[in-house]
Amino acid sequence: MQETVVIVVGAGPSGLATAASLNLLSIPNIVLEREDCFAPLWQKKSYDRLHLHLPKQACELAHMPMPTSYPTYPSRLQFIQYLRDYVSHFGISPVYHRLVESASFDEVTEKWKVKVRVINGGSDEIEEYSCRFLVVASGETSDAFIPEVEGLSSFKGEVLHSTQYKCGKEYAEKTVLVVGSGNSGMEIALDLSNYGAKTSIVVRSPVHILSKEIMHLGLFLARYLPFNMVEYLTVMLSKIMYGDLTKYGIIRHEEGPFTVKAKYGKYPIIDLGTYKKIKSGEIQVLPALTSIRGSEVVFKNGESHPFDVIVFATGFKRSTNKWLKDDDLLDDNGFARLMPPNNWKGKKGLYCAGLAGRGLTGARVDAEKIANDIKTLL
Template sequence: MKIPTTCPKYVPKNDFLQYLDNYVAHFGISPLYQRRVESARFDESTKKWRVMAAKVPNGEEELEEEEFFGRFLVVATGETSDPFCPEIEGLSSFQGKIMHSTEFKSGKDYEDKSVLVIGAGNSGYEISLDLANHGAKTSIAVRSPIHILSRGIVSLGLYLLKHLPLYFVDNLMVMLSKLVYGDVTKYGLTRPHEGPFYLKVAFGKYPVIDVGTYSKIKTGEIQVLPAITSITGNDVLFHDGKSYAFDAIIFATGFQRSTSQWLQGDEYLLNEDGLPKPDFPNHWKGKNGLYCVGLARKGLYGAAMDAENISNDVKENL
């Protein structure tokens, strides 16, 4: 079921939610929301997967536990399932507001406040822009080199990858980035030695798609800071020896997967980090009817391939 042609190239949130509702209705799917999987184990006696889930309405304490059985089990929890916040010395002493990027709603609540965003992936980059647009005194802590690309550059790269070698496209992406954004080191940023698409394929690291943040960095409306050393009260000490006080800290530090905590008895398909052990493109199928989709770090294209492979395999084994 395709996204309607009336939608723009970059589909807005509300339009995408409507598409999901239409998808569910069209295929007669009945999702069970507000459930937390506690365990999943293959039962040798019944040759079925036994899944225990807790009902957690509105984040409250679970009211009851449910049991599900299935001949097949598809792990589709995604690459970004559980928010991750790194341990920082003295973080517990911070007196201001602390949150993960998943909790962030809008920068309008932070006008005239000093806010530190930790992490310069796409979430951190866009949250910083929203904060600056709403009058917050915004800083972003950048620990690692990043590729900054425009939407147009990324679209061109994705098209060229269908016809040209990855290394050639990566070299072109870096050249275009330098032409558009210039010398980023003047503003406290550095570029990786590896190309943007290589990093995505090899390590699942996405390039930063700039939607206006970089111009705010150039004007000083967003301050770029190095990695954090420690926190004392509301004062944050950075690797360059400088210290600044903040009213709020927002962790845009990514996610980790908790699959290994509830998936029991699988020693073949997924590793402790919740990613496939077998190499792509043979990563999607395990043993005893166990599958995974969208975990190969290949984006939506890879997830679509997984879904088709799994559907065909299940059909053959019914």
């Protein structure tokens, strides 16, 4: 049994920010990570052309700004280097290949008991840890999700999740369907089209499309103007720039982009060039798919089209509820039950970081609050 003051589950940005904040306060902690590196989503499961969709100031972790030499929207590789420097600067040493199987609070010892499986080289070893405080920082994007689709197993081409997609070069001249119209789906569709793939994308729900400039302006104005006014101006600018989207098969959400984010956790689409491709017909917009028959995909409007490749940009699920024996802090989907600013603290020394749908900004704020709160309890 290994004992420490704090165990942090997850070495993504949320876990790293929490560990850094704890280290600054000289609070002993162990970071457990199931993969073989920190920030595995960024290092191993992101496409090559990815850049931060928000300005770097909104994506900095606790206690360390990004280099002034970085552009406003750093690339994936630049952000990974920032995280590498962050880990080194704060002396963070995650324990890798550790899959948490259970975590429960012992009422007798008043400590958390964490059971971990070592998943390295076929090992089936079980380790046990004990801690006074437990921080769930396993991320909003922990487990890739592909929905059940009738006939998917019969598809004759290649099927992959967006976490497996790297670059459109290998799909040149192929007919590719992207399922999912979030930011990843839209950018992957753009990348595929840029490399000459015959690209279609499924857009089944209303969305908001904003340019980087409109989004940046909205974040700036939010510091000085009322929420409703900022949202009104943002939507108005979007309408001026993109016009009537219904002619291209896209419906603009009736509620504003920031309201949709707060209520449903759905980010607005940051347009990086996909709209222009849709407008020109280089990317085809299709409704929800209903089934697959061999190489043919059937859609809600009754049409069917053949494809060589299907890329599911359908998001993620969280598996926290499978191992965390607690009913108060997180909901069944692995998100914080309470809205900010009360999302980060549970009972009996349980905390969560980066699970309130507020991105890297939320991870930074949660990490600092958690470390400061634990310090007051020691």
